[in-house]
Amino acid sequence: MSDVASATGDLRDTNLDGPALSARLGRVWGTRRGLLGALATVDHKIIGRRYIVTAFLFLFLGGLTALVMRLQLARPESGLVGPDTYNQLFTMHGSTMMFLFGVPIGEAMAVYLVPLMVGTRNIAFPRLNAFSYWVYLSGGLFLWVSFLLNIGPDVGWFAYVPLSGPEYSPGKRADTWAQMITFTELSGLAVAIEIIVTVLKQRAPGMTLDRIPVFVWALFVNSFIIVFALPAVMLASTFLILDRLVGTHLFNPAEGGDALLYQHLFWFFGHPEVYIIFLPGTAFVSAIIPTFARRETFGYLALVLSLIATGFLSFGLWVHHMFVTGLPQLGAAFFTASSMLIAIPNGLQIFCWIATLWDGRPVWRTPLLFVAGFFFIFVAGGLSGIMLASVPIDTQVHDTYFVVAHFHYVLIGGNVFPLIGAIYYWFPKFTGRLLSERLGAWNFWLTFVGFNVAFFPMHISGLMGMPRRVYTYGPEMGWGHLQLLSTAGALILFAGFLVFAWNVIASLRRGDVAGANPWNSGTLEWATASPPPPQNFDRIPLVTHREPLWAERGGLPVVTGLSVGHRELVVSSVAEAEPQLRETSPAPSIWPLAAAIAVGVTFIGSIFTPYAVLWGALPIAAALTGWFWPKTAAEDEE
Amino acid sequence: MSARGSARRALALGLALPLAGCTFVQSPLDPVSPQARDLLWLFWLFSAVLAAIWLAVMLALLASFRARRAETADPLAIDPRRERRATALVAGLTVATGLVVLVLTGLSYAGQRRLFGDEAARVTIRVIGHQWWWEVQYEDPEPSRGFTTANEIHVPVGVPVRLTLDSTDVIHSFWVPSLTGKQDLIPGRTNAIHFTAERPGLYRGQCAEFCGMQHAKMGLLVIAEDEESFDRWRRGQAAPRPEPGSDEARAGEAAFVAAPCSLCHQVRGTAAAGRNGPELTHVGSRRTLAAGTLPMSRGNLAAWIVDPHGIKPGVNMPLVRLDPDQLNTVSAYLEGLK
Numbered sequence: 001m002s003d004v005a006s007a008t009g010d011l012r013d014t015n016l017d018g019p020a021l022s023a024r025l026g027r028v029w030g031t032r033r034g035l036l037g038a039l040a041t042v043d044h045k046i047i048g049r050r051y052i053v054t055a056f057l058f059l060f061l062g063g064l065t066a067l068v069m070r071l072q073l074a075r076p077e078s079g080l081v082g083p084d085t086y087n088q089l090f091t092m093h094g095s096t097m098m099f100l101f102g103v104p105i106g107e108a109m110a111v112y113l114v115p116l117m118v119g120t121r122n123i124a125f126p127r128l129n130a131f132s133y134w135v136y137l138s139g140g141l142f143l144w145v146s147f148l149l150n151i152g153p154d155v156g157w158f159a160y161v162p163l164s165g166p167e168y169s170p171g172k173r174a175d176t177w178a179q180m181i182t183f184t185e186l187s188g189l190a191v192a193i194e195i196i197v198t199v200l201k202q203r204a205p206g207m208t209l210d211r212i213p214v215f216v217w218a219l220f221v222n223s224f225i226i227v228f229a230l231p232a233v234m235l236a237s238t239f240l241i242l243d244r245l246v247g248t249h250l251f252n253p254a255e256g257g258d259a260l261l262y263q264h265l266f267w268f269f270g271h272p273e274v275y276i277i278f279l280p281g282t283a284f285v286s287a288i289i290p291t292f293a294r295r296e297t298f299g300y301l302a303l304v305l306s307l308i309a310t311g312f313l314s315f316g317l318w319v320h321h322m323f324v325t326g327l328p329q330l331g332a333a334f335f336t337a338s339s340m341l342i343a344i345p346n347g348l349q350i351f352c353w354i355a356t357l358w359d360g361r362p363v364w365r366t367p368l369l370f371v372a373g374f375f376f377i378f379v380a381g382g383l384s385g386i387m388l389a390s391v392p393i394d395t396q397v398h399d400t401y402f403v404v405a406h407f408h409y410v411l412i413g414g415n416v417f418p419l420i421g422a423i424y425y426w427f428p429k430f431t432g433r434l435l436s437e438r439l440g441a442w443n444f445w446l447t448f449v450g451f452n453v454a455f456f457p458m459h460i461s462g463l464m465g466m467p468r469r470v471y472t473y474g475p476e477m478g479w480g481h482l483q484l485l486s487t488a489g490a491l492i493l494f495a496g497f498l499v500f501a502w503n504v505i506a507s508l509r510r511g512d513v514a515g516a517n518p519w520n521s522g523t524l525e526w527a528t529a530s531p532p533p534p535q536n537f538d539r540i541p542l543v544t545h546r547e548p549l550w551a552e553r554g555g556l557p558v559v560t561g562l563s564v565g566h567r568e569l570v571v572s573s574v575a576e577a578e579p580q581l582r583e584t585s586p587a588p589s590i591w592p593l594a595a596a597i598a599v600g601v602t603f604i605g606s607i608f609t610p611y612a613v614l615w616g617a618l619p620i621a622a623a624l625t626g627w628f629w630p631k632t633a634a635e636d637e638e
Numbered sequence: 639m640s641a642r643g644s645a646r647r648a649l650a651l652g653l654a655l656p657l658a659g660c661t662f663v664q665s666p667l668d669p670v671s672p673q674a675r676d677l678l679w680l681f682w683l684f685s686a687v688l689a690a691i692w693l694a695v696m697l698a699l700l701a702s703f704r705a706r707r708a709e710t711a712d713p714l715a716i717d718p719r720r721e722r723r724a725t726a727l728v729a730g731l732t733v734a735t736g737l738v739v740l741v742l743t744g745l746s747y748a749g750q751r752r753l754f755g756d757e758a759a760r761v762t763i764r765v766i767g768h769q770w771w772w773e774v775q776y777e778d779p780e781p782s783r784g785f786t787t788a789n790e791i792h793v794p795v796g797v798p799v800r801l802t803l804d805s806t807d808v809i810h811s812f813w814v815p816s817l818t819g820k821q822d823l824i825p826g827r828t829n830a831i832h833f834t835a836e837r838p839g840l841y842r843g844q845c846a847e848f849c850g851m852q853h854a855k856m857g858l859l860v861i862a863e864d865e866e867s868f869d870r871w872r873r874g875q876a877a878p879r880p881e882p883g884s885d886e887a888r889a890g891e892a893a894f895v896a897a898p899c900s901l902c903h904q905v906r907g908t909a910a911a912g913r914n915g916p917e918l919t920h921v922g923s924r925r926t927l928a929a930g931t932l933p934m935s936r937g938n939l940a941a942w943i944v945d946p947h948g949i950k951p952g953v954n955m956p957l958v959r960l961d962p963d964q965l966n967t968v969s970a971y972l973e974g975l976k
Contacts (some may be wrong), residue, residue, distance in 0.1 A: 082951055083851045083852060087853075168807060168850065253825050253826025254826070258826065294711070295707065298728075299725070324822050329750060336746050336750075341739065343739050344736050348732045350695065351727075352728060354702050355702075355727075358698075359706055359721075359724065360706065361709060362703050376696065379692055383688040383692050386684065386739070386742060387681070387684045387685070390745075390750075391753075392676075392753045393680055393681050393684060393749075395819020396819045397681075463665065465664035465666065465842075467846045468846075469848040469853060522713065551714060
């Protein structure tokens with residue numbers, strides 16, 4: 001790269017135009033062919049695509065575990081799986097869906113889309129981005145390989161002590177869970193910081209705070225929630241590992257520890273986690289609705305403020321997971337009030353979206369279909385959440401199938417439906433081809449009907465006294481018919497996902513060619529080719545409106561003067577997005593992968609001996625030295 | 639039918655068909671105490687309000703599907719008058735959301751006060767959670783009247799009962815939905831609930847907090863009966879085990895005490911004084927075995943002793959090898975411990 005720079009001097013994009021500029025930038029920002037090139041890439045689109053595909057694979061695996069559980073519960077006293085396998089299955093299901101799908105999928109979509117939507121050429125800290133993907137992948141593989149080796153965790157995705165402590169969970173199963181958390185933590189935090197910095201400092205000139213797309217706002221707020229929430233669960237899992245491996249007694253009441261401390265730490269993360277999963281859903285909905293309502297978003301300011309309010313309030317609700325642990329009643333009542341309070345910003349969002357549709361001209365393509373499904377399901381889940389916020393009602397329905405129904409309405413309704421809609425929406429951007437609308441309709445109706453048949457009856461199962469996390473039940477309990485119905489629904493739901501998978505695979509090769517902006521959308525990611533070239537934009541757009549492509553029908557004004565000799569992007573001011581600097585963006589490197597391997601081996605090794613941390617520090621230090629080896633940046637030579 | 643009559647009928651039914659359908663209830667929808675009825679009322683109230691809101695949102699959504707602008711309209715063209723109206727409407731709805739939330743919070747708090755308010759209990763029972771069974775201690779100012787039993791709680795009808803809850807191993811949760819909401823049993827802490835059973839009957843409950851391998855088979859029964867029957871039962875339970883009445887039972891007792899059984903189980907009046915497993919002094923009087931897993935019978939006792947891990951995999955009861963004669967006499971003996 002430095003050869004090119006020295007040979008061409010300081011060649012700027014003002015000296016080139018059209019295909020010549022495009023080709024030159026493509027070479028500078030491109031990823032080299034071959035395995036090494038693929039492993040060393042720092043292109044946010046390639047890494048984002050990997051992230052998305054990996055998260056969907058974990059969604060599929062998590063779905064399979066759910067299917068086995070549903071088959072086991074289809075009839076009383078079924079012997080399909082035993083208690084040991086069943087307990088591993090629901091632990092794997094919860095852990096996979098929460099840590100390997102729920103958190104990563106929002107970040108994955110953000111990694112791909114946020115740089116495009118704010119009009120920059122790569123994410124901030126691209127090598128960290130590569131590193132975080134590798135860490136995420138290795139954490140997921142670690143968990144699933146452990147499961148296949150029959151040392152998968154069996155203590156629930158929440159791993160409450162003392163059950164997960166050294167005395168009641170001998171062996172390595174709970175350690176596997178705790179270290180998987182550490183992997184997820186690390187990658188989740190890293191991506192959150194990249195998103196925050198990208199949004200704050202890399203927005204295209206002119207994209208003032210009030211021109212940032214709601215999608216980007218949602219993922220930006222989400223990243224802050226991640227930054228503040230994940231350290232709490234890291235503390236919980238680290239304390240757990242210390243109790244288990246080093247012999248501390250942080251959670252051992254017999255030695256002055258406290259079992260409830262763990263729950264506080266866990267849910268201080270665990271409740272914001274729900275919003276970490278839901279806010280990307282609101283991001284997708286906020287992007288899909290204006291495009292398909294053919295009207296700009298109603299209540300932009302209200303939407304942004306409600307996102308921020310949700311972000312703050314999400315940290316004041318955690319105790320509603322602990323209403324039956326015997327906490328002081330007045331304190332518990334406070335959390336009833338705060339849990340119900342969050343209905344206000346969420347209600348406001350729903351009203352704004354409906355108002356946008358109301359004043360628009362809805363175009364019924366698959367993405368909007370999924371958004372309609374989102375409204376139907378998520379609003380129901382949100383409202384049953386208000387019941388759970390009430391301490392007295394919660395004492396009856398807590399830890400029953402009513403809660404299982406509730407949070408699947410919230411999470412599948414609030415995340416997965418918008419997500420599938422989002423994939424239909426952005427698939428043409430990712431791949432250059434449209435997904436089939438005919439299969440899309442099948443996909444939607446199977447998923448929608450299957451979901452409701454599977455999960456609505458669970459409300460009633462819960463009210464009939466069925467607790468969660470039971471591997472079997474007696475015929476005399478009278479839950480058999482409803483459970484069978486839920487299983488039938490789960491099979492239909494699964495069929496819906498198979499149609500989705502088939503649609504994706506088939507459309508990759510045979511889908512209609514999309515063009516740059518197939519839906520006639522207004523945001524910046526549609527201003528570039530589908531799929532976008534390595535440099536994203538030949539020239540950085542100048543933003544004059546919240547929906548630049550709708551406001552500037554004659555073509556976007558652009559910023560010029562960036563180097564085409566090396567990777568250079570624009571750094572802009574936080575509030576007004578005034579261009580401040582031309583900054584070099586890091587080139588591909590294999591070191592992030594090496595660092596991820598070193599870190600992964602250390603984490604896994606530490607399950608077996610604390611000395612792994614000591615010895616693992618050496619390869620980690622070596623990898624980081626390689627990664628950060630000082631190089632003279634182009635702008636420093638000037 | 640008098641209350642006592644229906645109690646006897648329920649008990650007779652219960653004895654005849656311990657685990658067949660319809661002899662017990664385990665559902666918040668079948669309340670038999672003022673506490674559970676109050677909770678159900680609150681539940682339906684919330685449900686009605688929230689279902690109405692859901693319906694209204696869905697109708698608004700359906701109405702919003704109508705095309706209200708021309709196909710060629712600029713997506714950025716906004717009619718300021720319509721926009722102001724919509725803004726006022728959205729603001730009004732947001733305020734209304736706040737009001738609904740406020741009212742529901744108030745109702746919830748009032749319900750919470752009633753549920754956890756102080757009430758002078760006449761019967762206090764200590765429940766200790768174990769993996770995967772319930773230890774039940776009846777406390778009495780006079781120690782000789784106190785006793786310990788397992789997995790079955792008798793309460794008098796119409797009398798306020800207080801349960802104190804704790805655990806010696808992992809976290810469990812005590813939940814008998816027909817009587818009141820659940821409450822966790824947490825090592826190092828003591829929680830309490832109270833309820834007043836209004837009708838005689840069998841009310842099933844089970845552990846509601848995941849507690850390990852056999853969380854699913856950690857059931858219990860609450861038997862509400864009239865005060866007279868309750869006092870009779872209580873006196874009987876406080877007494878040592880009945881003297882074995884037959885040669886078979888005497889042989890069974892000898893085998894039981896000599897075998898490792900006595901290391902974990904207590905039978906008051908004999909040398910068996912273990913405290914790790916359920917107390918068995920009057921085990922034959924209970925309706926179920928292994929925390930609601932099997933109906934009590936001589937055959938099931940034998941089956942349980944022979945193969946506890948086949949019936950409840952992972953259970954802490956070890957396989958104790960008894961020869962067929964011993965198995966026979968021990969099960970007869972245990973069944974006779976009424």
